Every structure is written in C-alpha cells, then in structure tokens.
Amino acid sequence: MAQILFYAMAVVALGSAVAMVTRKSPVASLLYMVTTLASLAVIFVLFEAHFLAAIQVIVYAGAIMVLFLFVIMLLNLGHDYRKDLKGGLAAVLSLGVSGALAGLLVSHFRASAPEPFAGRIRDSGILESLIAEKGAVGAMARPLYVDYVVAFEVTGILLLVAVVGALALAKRRV
Amino acid sequence: MQELSQTAFLVAATLKVLAVFAGVMGVVALLTLLERRIAAFIQDRLGPNRVGPFGILQPVADGLKNFLKEETMPATAAQPYFLLGPLLSLVPALVTFAVIPFASPLPTPWGVVDMIVADVPIGILYILALSSLAVYGVVMGGWASNNKYSFLGGLRASAQMVSYEVALGLSVVVVLIVAGNVTLTEMVWRQQQMGLWFAFPLSLAFILFVISAFAETNRLPFDMPEAESELVGGFHTEYSGMKYAMYPMAEYAHMLTSSALMATLFFGGWDIPFWRGDDAFRHEGIWIQGFDGEGSPVPAVLAWWKTILTFGSFAVKTSFFILLYMWVRWTVPRFRYDQIMQLGWKVLLPTALAYVMVVAVTVLSLDTVGVPYGFVWGAILTMVSALCTAVFLWVVDRGRILSGAAYGLRERYRIQARTLGREAVTPFGVGGSGTTA
Amino acid sequence: MPPKVKVVRRPEPERTSYLRATLKGMALTFRHLVNPNKVTIQYPEERPVLSPRWRGTHRMEVHADGRPKCVACGLCPTVCPANCIRLVGGEDDQGNRYPVVYEIDEFRCIFCGMCQEVCPVEAIHVGVDYENAEYTRDRFVYDLDRLMEQDHPTALLWDPSDPRSE
Numbered sequence: 001m002a003q004i005l006f007y008a009m010a011v012v013a014l015g016s017a018v019a020m021v022t023r024k025s026p027v028a029s030l031l032y033m034v035t036t037l038a039s040l041a042v043i044f045v046l047f048e049a050h051f052l053a054a055i056q057v058i059v060y061a062g063a064i065m066v067l068f069l070f071v072i073m074l075l076n077l078g079h080d081y082r083k084d085l086k087g088g089l090a091a092v093l094s095l096g097v098s099g100a101l102a103g104l105l106v107s108h109f110r111a112s113a114p115e116p117f118a119g120r121i122r123d124s125g126i127l128e129s130l131i132a133e134k135g136a137v138g139a140m141a142r143p144l145y146v147d148y149v150v151a152f153e154v155t156g157i158l159l160l161v162a163v164v165g166a167l168a169l170a171k172r173r174v
Numbered sequence: 175m176q177e178l179s180q181t182a183f184l185v186a187a188t189l190k191v192l193a194v195f196a197g198v199m200g201v202v203a204l205l206t207l208l209e210r211r212i213a214a215f216i217q218d219r220l221g222p223n224r225v226g227p228f229g230i231l232q233p234v235a236d237g238l239k240n241f242l243k244e245e246t247m248p249a250t251a252a253q254p255y256f257l258l259g260p261l262l263s264l265v266p267a268l269v270t271f272a273v274i275p276f277a278s279p280l281p282t283p284w285g286v287v288d289m290i291v292a293d294v295p296i297g298i299l300y301i302l303a304l305s306s307l308a309v310y311g312v313v314m315g316g317w318a319s320n321n322k323y324s325f326l327g328g329l330r331a332s333a334q335m336v337s338y339e340v341a342l343g344l345s346v347v348v349v350l351i352v353a354g355n356v357t358l359t360e361m362v363w364r365q366q367q368m369g370l371w372f373a374f375p376l377s378l379a380f381i382l383f384v385i386s387a388f389a390e391t392n393r394l395p396f397d398m399p400e401a402e403s404e405l406v407g408g409f410h411t412e413y414s415g416m417k418y419a420m421y422p423m424a425e426y427a428h429m430l431t432s433s434a435l436m437a438t439l440f441f442g443g444w445d446i447p448f449w450r451g452d453d454a455f456r457h458e459g460i461w462i463q464g465f466d467g468e469g470s471p472v473p474a475v476l477a478w479w480k481t482i483l484t485f486g487s488f489a490v491k492t493s494f495f496i497l498l499y500m501w502v503r504w505t506v507p508r509f510r511y512d513q514i515m516q517l518g519w520k521v522l523l524p525t526a527l528a529y530v531m532v533v534a535v536t537v538l539s540l541d542t543v544g545v546p547y548g549f550v551w552g553a554i555l556t557m558v559s560a561l562c563t564a565v566f567l568w569v570v571d572r573g574r575i576l577s578g579a580a581y582g583l584r585e586r587y588r589i590q591a592r593t594l595g596r597e598a599v600t601p602f603g604v605g606g607s608g609t610t611a
Numbered sequence: 612m613p614p615k616v617k618v619v620r621r622p623e624p625e626r627t628s629y630l631r632a633t634l635k636g637m638a639l640t641f642r643h644l645v646n647p648n649k650v651t652i653q654y655p656e657e658r659p660v661l662s663p664r665w666r667g668t669h670r671m672e673v674h675a676d677g678r679p680k681c682v683a684c685g686l687c688p689t690v691c692p693a694n695c696i697r698l699v700g701g702e703d704d705q706g707n708r709y710p711v712v713y714e715i716d717e718f719r720c721i722f723c724g725m726c727q728e729v730c731p732v733e734a735i736h737v738g739v740d741y742e743n744a745e746y747t748r749d750r751f752v753y754d755l756d757r758l759m760e761q762d763h764p765t766a767l768l769w770d771p772s773d774p775r776s777e
Contacts, residue, residue, distance in 0.1 A: 027255065027317070034310070054299035062306020066313070066336055073317050073329065137296070137356050216640045220651040505640045506633055571630045 006046050013039040026072045030065060037061040051137050178285035186287045191272075194291050198271050198427060203233035205426040209500055216504045236419075243415035248320060251412065255318035260413070260420035263311025266304040267427035273300050274434045275359050277444050277485035278454050279461065281476040286461060289444075289481065290359060297357035298350075301435065302343055305390055309335045311424065312392075312399060316409035327408030330511055331392060331399030337518035338389035338396075341382055344526035348379040348533050349439050352555070362443040363455040367464065368552040371447070373440040375555035378529050378563045380440045382522055384498075387432040389518065391425060394503040398511050433495035434488075441491050444484035451475070452484050521570055532562055663767040666722045666737040669715050670765055671758035679759055680734035683710045687726035687735055695719035696726065713755040717743070727768055736765035 013036050020032035037060050044053035144152055178186060207222065207229055214221030222229040247256060277289035294300055309332045316328015349372055353361045365371050373380045389396040399408045410421045437443060446452050453463045454474040462471040509517070536558050545551050591597055652659050672680045683700030699712040724737045740763035745751055 027252075031255075031258075031310075050294060050296040051299065054296045054303050057303035058299065058306050062303060062309070063336060063339070066306070066309050066332055069310075069313055070329070070332065073313070073325070137299075138354075212644070214651075215644045215649070218643055218646065218648075218650050220649050220653075501637060501640060501644070505636045567630060 002046055006043060009039045009042045009046070012036075013043070027069070030068055030072065034061050034065050037065070051140050178287065182284040186282075186284075187291070190287075190289075190291045194271060194276075195268070198268060198430065201430055202423055202426045203237065204230075205430065205496065206236060206422065207232045208496070209426075212497070212500045213504050216501075240416050240419040245415040245417060246412065248412050250320045252318045252320065255314050256412075257417070259311050259315030259318055259409075260417045260424070261311070262314055263308060263424040264420045264427070266308045266311075267424040267431065270301050270304045270427075270431045271434065273297055273358055274431070274438055275362060275443055276434070276488050277481045278452050279456075279476055280478060280481045286476060288359070288456070289485070293357065293359060295357060297355070297360075298346055298435075298439075299356055301431070302339070302346070305335075305342075305428075306339060308424070308428065311421075312409050315413065315421070316399075319409070319412035321412055324409050324411045327399045327411075331409055334389055334396060334398060334511075334514055334518070335392070337515060338386045338522070341518060341522035341526050342386035342390060344523070344530060345379040345382040345386060346439065347530055348376055348526075351530070351533055351537055352376060358438050358443070359455065361439060362445060363453070364547075365442045366445050366450075366453040366455075367547060369549040370552040370556065371440060371442040371445075375552045375559055376440070376533065377556075377559045378525070378566055379533075379559075380436075381563065381566070382526050382529070383436065383440065385517075385522065387436065388499070388502070389514065391428040391432055391499075393425075393429065393499055395506045395509050396514055397503075397508045398514060429496060429499055430492070433492045433499065436495045437488060437491035443491075444488040446484060446487045452480050525566055525570070529562055532558065661739050661741075663739065663764075665739045666724045666766050667740040667763070668717055668738055668743050668761070669720075669726075669753065669758055670736045670738045670761040670763065671713070671755065672734050672736065672765075673759050677759075679710060679713070679755060680732050681710045681713060681730075682732055682734070683708045683713075684731060686729045686731065690725045690729045691720075692723060692725070693719045693721045710755060713758070715753050715758065717751045717753060718748070724766060724768055727766065738763045738765045 016032040016035040016039070020029045020036060023029045023032065037056060041053040041056045041061070044050075044056060210232075211221035211223075211229065222232045225231040225235050247253065272291040273294060275288070275290040275293075279286050279288040312331040312335070313328045316324045316326075316331065319325070349361065350356060352372065352375065353364045355361075361372075368375075388394075392399050410418055413421065444452075450464065454461050454476060457471055460471070461474040461476060463474040464472050466472050533555070536555055540551055540554060545554070674680060683698060685698060685700065688694070688696040688698045695716040695718075697712060697714040697716075698710055700708055701711040702708055722737060726735050727733075727737050735758075738761060740761070
C-alpha cells in the first residue's frame, strides 16, 4: 500500500515538476510547483517525517509560493515570454550542464555507503526513545536547539541580514 | 482495554471519517441557516422560518437552488483557474477537522476507539498547513475572474490571511510551550491535568488567537476580501451556482474548525469542567485518568455515556464560539485594509512575540524552582498572564491604531493655528496655541 | 461678515477606548437578540394593518338592482394621469347613460385615487386590496363585471368629520 502511494506520488511530483518548467503562463507554473511540493510532503509522511511534511507545506507551499503569486499577479508577468527563450546554443549548453550534474549526483549516491551519522542515529534507537518521550517535534527540537544552537542562531541572523538588505534596496528615496 | 486489530482499526477509521465528514457538512449547512436567523434576531426581525419547522429545511432549499442555477463562466476568465478556485478553498476547509478530538474514547468490544479521525503526531501543524493552502482558493478566484474588483478582493484577502497566520501561529506557540506537545489530544490532557483550561493561564494568547482566527476566516470585522458593500462580492463576484456556494461553505467550515480549535486549545476541548471522571489519555499504551500522589498512573474508566457527555460538552463550547463569530459580525463595522495590516504586523506580531518570551521565562522559572505541573503552576501563570493582558488592553486599546484620520488631529490644529497666528478651534474645544503672533 | 462657527466637542481619539465601545455595542446587539418583540409580520397568518386611506385596486359601486352607479360622464378617463381607464358610454332605452365598455388597466394605473375624487356619483373607488396576483398579464385588465364583483373595502378619501366632504 505504501509502495503504491510512493510510486503514485513520485510520478505526480516528477510530472508536475516537468510541467512547471514547460508552461507558458507563470501562474500555471506556480500551481504545478505547489503540486510538486504537496506530493513531496506526502512522500515525507510516507517516510514518517511528519514534522518535515507539515513544515514544507506551511512554509514553502503556504507562504513562499503565495508571495510568488502576489508578485506575479501584481506585476502581471508572463506576457512577453518569448524574450526569455534563448536560442539553440543556450539550450544545448543548459541541457549539457544539467545532464552532467545529474550524472554526478547519481554516481555519488551509487558509490558511497549510507551516511555513517544517519546510520548511527538509526541503529542506536535514540530516535525511537526521543519520539516516545517528547513526540516527533520534540525529537527534532533537541538537535536544533541544544546540539546545534549556534548554527541555528547564525542562520537566523543571516535571514535578518537578508530582510534588512531587501528593505534597504526597496526603500523609496523620499 | 485492548488495542484495535488491523481490520477493526480500518473499520473504525472509515466509520469515523464518514461520520465526521457527514457531521461537518450537515453543520455547515445548518450554519447558513443559523447565521441568517441570528442576523435577523439581532436586527429585530425573524429569519427564514417558512421552509420547515423553524426553517430547518432552508439549507436544503438553498442547496437545491445553487445546484439548479446557471453556472456562469465569464468569457475572458482563465478557465482552469476559475474552476480551481472554489476547490482549493473548500477541500482544505473540510479536511482540517480531521485532527480535532471531539469526545472521550469509546470502549467497544473490539478495543478502545479514540474519537479523533486521525491522531497524527503533528497535530496542530496540520491545521496551520491547511489554512496556508486555503489562501490559494481565494486568490485564484479573485485573479481568474478577470475583474478589477475581484482581483482587488482576492489580493487583499491573501495579504490579510498571510499576515494573520503569523500571529495565529505565535499564539499557538504559547499553548505549545505549556502543553509540551503538538498533538491536540495531549493539549486536552494537559488541561485536564492542570485543572485549569488554558484560557486562564494564557489569556493574552486566547485574545490574540481569537482576533487572528477572525482574520483568517475572513469574517467581519476583517471582511475586506468580500466587502459586500464596496467590492460587490469581492473575489466571488463572478461566481454563481454551485461554484459560488463552495465559497460560503468553505467559509463556514473554516469558522467551524476555528471554533473547535478555540474550544480545544483554550477551553479544554471535550473536557467537562470540575469532573475528573472524564479525563483520559493513552500513556504508554494504557488509558489513564491521571497520576495519584506517588506518580503512578490511575487507569481510566471509559464508558459510552461518557463519550456522549463529552461530545455534548465539545459541541456546547464550539457552538458558543460560533455564536460569538456571528454576534461580532453583526455588531462591528469593517476595518479598512491599512488598519488590518497595521493591526496584524504592528500590534499582534510584537505582542505575540513578547508574550512568547514572557511565558517561556515564567515556565522556565517555575520548572527550575520545582513547582509541579498542576493547579498552583497554572495559577501563577494565570497571574502573570492577567498582568500581560491588562497591559496589552490598556496600552493598545487607546485610539492610536484605529483612529485613522483623527489621529494627531489636535496636533495638526495646533500647528495650523500657530501658523495662522490665532487660537485653534478644534472639535475638541478651543485650544490655545501657546504663543500667538 | 464672518460666518457663525459652531464647535462640536468630540472625545479625543488618543484617549478613547475601542474595546469599551465594542463591548457596549455587543451588549446592545445581545439585547436585541433576546428581545422577543420582532417587527416581522408572519404573512399569511398575520396581515399588515393598512390605513383606511390606502389606495389599491379598483371597485365599482352598484345600485340595489345590480346596475353600476357609473353614468359614463367621462370625467375619470379625462383626469386619469396614466390613461388607464377606457370608457365607452351609451344610453339605454329609458335615456339613462350607462357604461357600455368600462375597463381599467391595473398595470398602467398609478393608484393615485383621482378617479374616485372626481367621480360625481361616487361610482368608481380605489380599494384597500393588494392580494391580486394573477397567472397571466391579460388578467390585469379589469372589465366592468369584475370591477362590480369586488368586495373589498374602499379607500376613505375624505375625513368624515370634514364638513366639506360629501
């Protein structure tokens, strides 16, 4: 049952991703991207990563994509798409680069053994006990806020810098 | 009390899904009638009372009318998005009810069935995720109609919903700090353990949640997206027939879910107050009622009549909040769009953040001092929260946020008077400008 | 000459409490909610109380022997602002005038009551009646027989205590 659902969702995710990059209308692209994200969330649930699935939908599909939608609608983009399509040389180059990257990814995953860190976590049963004690979210909170809190705070400061930078760029000269 | 077998679980789950879905749809239909009746009663008239006894069959008549109406499709509308809008609005609204526990667990001969359609580990995050998705329906409806007024309505709706999701999430975070887990069953359990409903120790979070929920569901006073008197119908102007009917159905379903959430998060859900007999929680596989003096679990006594009583308690609390929604709708006028945005970002967000910090500090100090989780713990938190609520209401309630053009009027008159060299004649009285030329 | 200035004192926005105002409003709506006196009239069990001067569809008065009181003088079609009365007069063998054709098109009528005011023999009246729905449009042209058959009360255009009435 889970297998069938996984394959179905994988097909939906891949299909909508392909549809997203081939649409003419940007709103259609956006909606196909939301479909991709939603099917990815279902795949996360199949892997029992419920929290990640919820966060994916809340943050990515629910907030970031809505802001994209705002921009597209307000600026009425997507009517002169023909200017964005480059010629044949650009198509060949881009296909070549993406094919090389894909090949690199596949060979890397095929060659290396499963990550030792993840294997240690999985085998020692820490995850099960953490989840039983604190719930799925609590188990995720411990490494984030206790073990790697410095990295977390630095990421927050980075986001703050990005927000301030965006404000500075967008501020009108009064 | 044994666990359910695989087939028994599937059967129970199917029955629960059918019952909850039918229940939600039925309640949504009745809510349309209730809204009209309450609106009428507040306006000193009777509502629809002809169709059945007390107008009960009015929703049937309305549904039939919507099925039989001509479905318009504007020629210049973007067709697939036009059809997609109501779907994207209705489906998340209906599915959100799946994680809300509505009664105490029911003992059956095949095992104990807990009265929640899907007890997922993420609990309330599921609801937040689906309310984020509901924005798409409104925006799509507005944009696809190819109509200036609809587009404005849709845009305003999405901006408003996104802004208030932040405040909503933060007020929920406060509840999560105290409850310790995201699942709603755990929240009900912790309220039962504390002996206090979370509305008292977390009163400011309750107020913020209520305001944000009003804005999320696009109900007056945050009615700008529909704005019946300004934007014709707002984002659903061009819709008719069943496509239109899905939008109010989605709105009432959202209202129902928000009311159920308010009841669960802040008022104990299906808990009956002052009675320990209905407490129940699955703790390490067995159903317990609480912990006795030494900390060992006391097993729960589950019964079918307790299930019915607790469902009644849940229904009463949810109905109270639905009535609150309707009562406020017919009392206050609509906010302006800039007032809504100011309120969401400049008032609710900083308040929620500050409150999260205050509550976190209080909880940490209480736990460090060693106060056990119980009534005393809750009482101390209640006092801290009462202080915060009083400060919030005193500071924010002054006219600065909502006065609009009247803000700073006295100052402007004074400046004008000083410029013209005479006394300022203001609606607040004749004021001296200090020095006259 | 400087215009007269009237200063209206209003509460200052910086010191008003919107919560208090909202709660007062909610108390008001709650009082209306539980108020048992509603203004709705439950038609058709209850009927609205109409004034005796209410002008509705017409009625032709008859003599005791069933002849219409109308003498086909032609005043009402002349005075009617909407031209809704069609009158063809004739004489019977005794020399009395009577209406051969008398039709009122209720669709055109504006229910002003001037036909009743001007009638010298108090034959045509406007009546206190509003329940005259029909299934087809041509049923709204009332001919003489129909006008004589109506039995609803007629409008009281003159106050009986007014000495100039009658």
